[in-house]
Amino acid sequence: MDDPGLVERLLAGEINLFTCASCEHRARVEAPLLFNDLKIGLKIQYFPAILLDKDPENLCKQYFGMMTEMKSFQKEFDFMAKSFRNQSIYIVFSMEEMVAQIKFRALLYKNKS
Numbered sequence: 001m002d003d004p005g006l007v008e009r010l011l012a013g014e015i016n017l018f019t020c021a022s023c024e025h026r027a028r029v030e031a032p033l034l035f036n037d038l039k040i041g042l043k044i045q046y047f048p049a050i051l052l053d054k055d056p057e058n059l060c061k062q063y064f065g066m067m068t069e070m071k072s073f074q075k076e077f078d079f080m081a082k083s084f085r086n087q088s089i090y091i092v093f094s095m096e097e098m099v100a101q102i103k104f105r106a107l108l109y110k111n112k113s
Helices: 004-011 050-054 056-076 095-111
Strands: 017-019 026-028 033-037 042-046 090-092
Touching (some): 004 095, 042 095, 050 056, 090 095
């Protein structure tokens, strides 16, 4: 979580949002988004649910590419803590679920004994 302001915008639903300069109409831009917070040990990949129906082959390609890169990264940084190297990525298909997971994991981290 390098930019707390950006995280606040994500939690407020202000990420992947387009606002028309003329009429100020707001619309969500359906684009994948990766959230990574090393401090709380959380990686979440958002894929728009529409991709499941519209472009499932590309969705699978993106997912497998991401997993390949992550495995390569984990091997390259073998000296790092095992907990960091073995972090998995949670896949979600709604921004609401992404935000809920971030809030929940941050709460768990804050209240852990």
